Ligand code: SF4
Ligand code: SF4
């Protein structure tokens with residue numbers, strides 16, 4: 001009889017690991033809290049660095065969800081028990097499912113920009129976030145200010161809720177620099193007369209083709225980059241926003257009026273990641289994501305046998321990286337279920 | 353001798369091998385958060401004094417690290433010790449205390465002389 005795997009979360013990581021586990025002959029059940037698979041991918045119109053449509057990736061991932069994968073939508077997990085090697089997952093609707101392994105793919109949420117009160121999100125109408133802008137792109141509506149005007153100048157603010165100990169997140173979210181560059185280009189594609197400024201501390205263009213996208217933003221689209229972190233923003237009587245930064249390369253404080261300010265919000269562990277991690281008694285890392293047994297060699301292995309992770313529940317990741325991590329998680333789960341236990345190898349510290 | 357009107361320009365480079373980093377060493381020891389600055393400029397952007405004078409906290413920190421010669425006393429008297437910079441620093445640098453420590457180190461040195 002083939003073994004059962006429960007995958008918690010039907011976003012990118014959950015979908016791709018399920019596809020691989022099903023292909024290897026396991027019975028896979030995805031527990032998805034929403035009524036649809038796809039997670040954040042549903043909310044992202046185009047993806048960096050190629051500007052391809054998010055839909056294309058979603059369609060690709062969906063092809064892996066064969067008849068060997070069952071999906072339970074609107075799943076709300078109440079409790080997970082373990083008896084010997086078998087897990088019993090209880091849902092709030094009274095259903096219970098048995099599993100030989102549990103794979104957590106509960107992902108991330110974007111940082112709640114309201115927590116950075118001095119940036120004015122939720123206070124000033126013309127301060128929005130990168131997901132808000134993506135929603136505008138997806139809706140096909142034009143980019144307009146709160147009063148319906150075409151913005152003449154738009155600012156994008158890097159590192160909102162990331163690299164910021166005051167916000168409680170010291171880590172870099174890895175995707176927002178290049179998202180900012182991508183969105184700056186998309187703004188210029190739609191509004192060629194609008195000036196676009198990015199306020200950054202470092203342009204982290206580490207991925208393949210990221211630097212080219214950055215160059216394209218400068219060369220083809222005339223996007224401007226100012227090196228300085230936003231200290232605060234305030235609202236003029238006409239609803240425009242004044243941003244205050246230091247132009248660190250010029251060595252002078254700078255203020256600038258923009259019609260629309262976009263906050264590039266970072267990653268935080270999702271509510272589901274926190275909840276499931278706690279239910280299963282897993283360890284969390286210093287940034288509150290689920291802790292991997294080892295960051296170099298065992299990113300998919302948790303602190304408990306039979307429980308594994310895939311995707312952004314362990315750290316911020318790009319989509320490409322999430323897909324790779326999901327496949328790696330499937331291989332790790334399979335080795336456990338087949339009794340090879342290669343995930344039990346130990347990595348020695350202080351080897352001389 | 354014929355005067356061609358040429359002069360030798362003074363070297364404007366920071367000679368890092370030669371500069372005296374004693375203030376940096378002192379601050380590193382007495383306010384270790386000084387080492388955590390990432391030069392983001394948030395403090396300078398928010399600084400009440402920096403908006404009206406040429407005072408620039410982020411640049412001051414950088415120049416101290418490089419051992420650049422400055423009139424420190426003159427620099428730090430521009431700070432009003434309002435503490436706004438501490439509130440915004442993403443690295444939790446105790447900026448205000450660094451100003452106080454700079455003052456301390458100058459006073460100590462005066463006394464020694
Ligand atoms: S990717 Fe860029 S914007 Fe995002 S946290 Fe890192 S440095 Fe900041
Ligand atoms: S705000 Fe903090 S990290 Fe940024 S330049 Fe000032 S002291 Fe350095």
Ligand code: SF4
Nearest residue numbers: 399431432434435437
């Ligand atoms: S304490 Fe000094 S350096 Fe800091 S914001 Fe106030 S005046 Fe500026």
